[in-house]
Amino acid sequence: MTGSWRLFLLCGLLQGAGCQTGTNKVLFATNVMPAIGSCVTVPCHFTLEKRFEEDLIPECKPIWRKGNKGPVLPNLTKESTGGMSVTFRGNLTAYDCTTTFYNVDNGSYYFRLECPNKLQWNFVDEPLTIQFKGDLPAPLLTHPKEQVVEGTLVELGCSAPSPCHPHPTIVTWTPTLGLSTQLQRDNEVTSTLTFTASHRYHGNNVSCTAIYFKQSQGKNVTISRSYQLSISFSPRNTSVSGSPCHPAREGGCLNLTCTSHANPPVSEFTWYRIHGERILQIGNGSALSIQLFNTNNWFFCEVLNGIGTEKSNVYKIDIQGIYSTCWQKSLSNDHQIRFF
Numbered sequence: 001m002t003g004s005w006r007l008f009l010l011c012g013l014l015q016g017a018g019c020q021t022g023t024n025k026v027l028f029a030t031n032v033m034p035a036i037g038s039c040v041t042v043p044c045h046f047t048l049e050k051r052f053e054e055d056l057i058p059e060c061k062p063i064w065r066k067g068n069k070g071p072v073l074p075n076l077t078k079e080s081t082g083g084m085s086v087t088f089r090g091n092l093t094a095y096d097c098t099t100t101f102y103n104v105d106n107g108s109y110y111f112r113l114e115c116p117n118k119l120q121w122n123f124v125d126e127p128l129t130i131q132f133k134g135d136l137p138a139p140l141l142t143h144p145k146e147q148v149v150e151g152t153l154v155e156l157g158c159s160a161p162s163p164c165h166p167h168p169t170i171v172t173w174t175p176t177l178g179l180s181t182q183l184q185r186d187n188e189v190t191s192t193l194t195f196t197a198s199h200r201y202h203g204n205n206v207s208c209t210a211i212y213f214k215q216s217q218g219k220n221v222t223i224s225r226s227y228q229l230s231i232s233f234s235p236r237n238t239s240v241s242g243s244p245c246h247p248a249r250e251g252g253c254l255n256l257t258c259t260s261h262a263n264p265p266v267s268e269f270t271w272y273r274i275h276g277e278r279i280l281q282i283g284n285g286s287a288l289s290i291q292l293f294n295t296n297n298w299f300f301c302e303v304l305n306g307i308g309t310e311k312s313n314v315y316k317i318d319i320q321g322i323y324s325t326c327w328q329k330s331l332s333n334d335h336q337i338r339f340f
Ligand SMILES: *[C@@H]1O[C@H](CO)[C@@H](O)[C@H](O)[C@H]1NC(C)=O
Pocket: 060, 061, 062, 063, 075, 076, 077, 087, 088
């Protein structure tokens, strides 16, 4: 379809230079296929034999009929909700016969020029074929082929047909994650949403909604399509929790667990004990079982995925030799467990 549109646009621009072939011809997108229920605006351009050129005057009238000898479609300035009609949008003296068709059905439509002089011409050789196809389609959503890394710019595209000039299709995004720009081109509307990938959006769904005007029903119809964002990010919220044997005493056991939120998931966990000024590496893996000392019971983990690393909070456990059956696990950030 775009090919014919280009031809049309080119001829519109070059009118009088290249496309003025010296024959009576009408040109448009040859195969107009709007969705059922939509009105349709057809860009249209014509050429004339030399002998008719000066007969093309502002008083000429554009006529559209269904079938070669069929009924003339009323030319209305406002669309009617009833029968077939057209609204002429072109400028005849500029060889432009662009027209919007309302309530028409499948068939061939013929253009005629009727001037108050010898220019009375039926363009019988080039009928406009309108063939309705399917219902209004869901918008087409385009997204990155691969997972995007946090901090990079993401571009999502959404396009939908916009076949009827006075009622352009509107495309919207929810949620509005960033800037969107809308472009109306040929008989299609495209919206581009641009935003910076953040770990906060991972797994969220972004929808694109097309608002179509369904002319046969005189109302808007909305159709959405959504896409689940997949964003890779470095580890976040890395934290250590511990569960000591009871009672917690020197030589007793302590199980440590390191958790982190990362995409892709953490591939390496490394455990450290803080020993005075020194930091000792004491193990690997998301869980670690160790023996308690009476000093230096300070631990943290460090995690790594393909994107980055993060260190956890420091986990401290006090064993002061005064035990009680009552112990308390604090939910504060440093996960202290004290025994009274
Ligand atoms: C159709 O409408 C256009 C725009 O309103 C007008 O210029 C043209 O003369 C009309 N044609 C007829 C046949 O009524």
